[in-house]
Amino acid sequence: MASQGAFLFPTFLFFFLAGCRTPAAGVGNSTEFIREACGGTLYPQLCFSSLVGYAAVVQRSDVRLSQVASNVTLARVRSVSANVSATLAGAGAAAGPRLRAALRDCSEMLSDAAERAGQAAEALRAVESATGPALAWQVSNAMTWMSAALTDEDTCADWLAAPTAAGGGDSKAGEVYRRVREVEKHTSIALALIHKLGF
Ligand SMILES: *[C@@H]1O[C@H](CO)[C@@H](O)[C@H](O)[C@H]1NC(C)=O
Numbered sequence: 001m002a003s004q005g006a007f008l009f010p011t012f013l014f015f016f017l018a019g020c021r022t023p024a025a026g027v028g029n030s031t032e033f034i035r036e037a038c039g040g041t042l043y044p045q046l047c048f049s050s051l052v053g054y055a056a057v058v059q060r061s062d063v064r065l066s067q068v069a070s071n072v073t074l075a076r077v078r079s080v081s082a083n084v085s086a087t088l089a090g091a092g093a094a095a096g097p098r099l100r101a102a103l104r105d106c107s108e109m110l111s112d113a114a115e116r117a118g119q120a121a122e123a124l125r126a127v128e129s130a131t132g133p134a135l136a137w138q139v140s141n142a143m144t145w146m147s148a149a150l151t152d153e154d155t156c157a158d159w160l161a162a163p164t165a166a167g168g169g170d171s172k173a174g175e176v177y178r179r180v181r182e183v184e185k186h187t188s189i190a191l192a193l194i195h196k197l198g199f
């Protein structure tokens, strides 16, 4: 009798869990939604891997997806901006004047980029309650801010490229350079997802 009970319990558990699959399947749909939307960006895999964790928030909303992508971008720009400042502070005389100047200018550029990504995120929050021409206006604002952030990041990366390729006496600078290039990809993803809202 005891062994029969032990047999029945997992069977019951199986059906219980099977019955609970409905909400999980809803999340699965959201996952597919994110995968599909990411397919329209330049970096589909990075897009998917960085945003799929927010499936529950995104559901199947283009606006939410663009908000999440902008939030992720903002957090990453801030983190890289801190990296640049830390690298500048830690760079010894061996870093050379060229690399130090690039890091200093870059640090300013990236704070600017963070501010602009934040403004894009703010415009996207306004999108949620806007309709008609006001909606188009906010989407266009968000695109303007996010593409300005991308330009700032690109300028910073260009400044860092030559001195870090030359070694510059600082391997951390090379790592920071790679992180700036990576943040550009996240920004490009956010921009593509915002762009999608306008069409
Ligand atoms: C997923 O979405 C489709 C349509 O959007 C719906 O027909 C289907 O039932 C959903 N799947 C589940 C398991 O909820």
Ligand SMILES: *[C@@H]1O[C@H](CO)[C@@H](O)[C@H](O)[C@H]1NC(C)=O
Residues within 6 Å of the ligand: 057, 064, 067, 068, 071
């Ligand atoms: C984006 O970040 C803001 C500020 O932290 C937060 O209030 C908002 O809920 C986030 N948006 C989404 C869609 O997660």
Ligand SMILES: *[C@@H]1O[C@H](CO)[C@@H](O)[C@H](O)[C@H]1NC(C)=O
Residues within 6 Å of the ligand: 079, 080, 082, 083, 086, 087, 172, 175, 176
């Ligand atoms: C950049 O910042 C991140 C997060 O604060 C940290 O984990 C990483 O070690 C830093 N990298 C460099 C090269 O400073």
